Amino acid sequence: MDERTINMDEIPELSAGWREFARDFVPGMNRPEHCHREAQLLYAQKGVMLVRTPDCVRLIAPFQALWIPAGVRHSISFLADTEMRSLYFSDDALRRLKHLNDRVRVLAATPLIRELFSALFSKDVPPATALLMTNLMLRLVSDAEELGAALPMADDDVFGALQSEILSRRLWNMSMEEASARLSLSPKTFSRRFNKALGMTWRDWMARARLCASLDLLLSGRTLKDAAFGAGYADQATFTAAFRKLFGTTPGAMQKSARRA
Structure with missing residues (x-):
């Protein structure tokens, strides 16, 4: 096996x-x-x-x-x-x-x-x-409340494979130009196809991906500072504001809630 x-x-x-x-x-x-x-x-x-x-x-x-x-x-x-x-x-x-x-x-x-x-x-x-x-x-x-997808993922071998690699390797600094080059597409074509497939821009998806990836750090007991840096944020305040906007709660509150589980 x-x-x-x-x-x-x-x-x-x-x-x-x-x-x-x-x-x-x-x-x-x-x-x-x-x-x-x-x-x-x-x-x-x-x-x-x-x-x-x-x-x-x-x-x-x-x-x-x-x-x-x-x-x-x-x-x-x-x-x-x-x-x-x-x-x-x-x-x-x-x-x-x-x-x-x-x-x-x-x-x-x-x-x-x-x-x-x-x-x-x-x-x-x-x-x-x-x-x-x-x-x-x-x-x-x-x-239970039914939730929408916090992070849309493409179900194909093109964008889907790229997204999985970004998440698993935490490639938060990858630009759209670099991503489009990997797929042998022009930035303009990449942007159009990505927006159509995912319903959001490359920049917005990357921002969400960083926040979703921070969940593992937060819920495994790492500090808020570690989670912020691990998600590619330069400071905790910016991370907290972005996190609250997406998930409707602060990273600290989610971490405390998870500890009760």
Whole structure:
């Protein structure tokens, strides 16, 4: 087996309508395209994941969870040291919540959702209690705020590959001229095609990418100063202002919220 992929047969069988799977990953590892017979609630307790589905590419950070309906093919790339946690739910477990299976959803991982993930994977919860907790989790998922994509990603081998490289190698100083040269395009053509594919300019996307990449530093316990510098900001104040504008909260507040999980 390729050391950078995971054997899908290793996941434990369904029990009482749900099952769990936990695995830690390092940058560069991936789970190749696959699907599950049950719906999946995917969460990164730490780290950042890039999840590709037929309709979209999504960057998932610890303040988010991803709901993937049964049968939807997807692959996962890990851009940082990541503690991945998944819950799987059978059709029977979802008999009263079948509307959840209409599409892939990016959801806000509230403090209670994060607490439940932490407790369910602690292995100290009696089975009957765990079943009650998973029922509560489903109710919270059903009511959770659905989030838009914080960072649009192109689902192709041109812009998508370039974006993944920028994120994994933190190439924050790459100019549009350098990026267009890599793709053998003129800056004007690159700009037009990029805007059409991503719905935003190269400059705006790079600014968002830097902020999204800072999430891993923040949520792994690094200082605000380290997160700011790691995202390519010269000072903490500018970083905080940009972070609040995109995520609606300050880096410090998000870090404190994550510590309660």
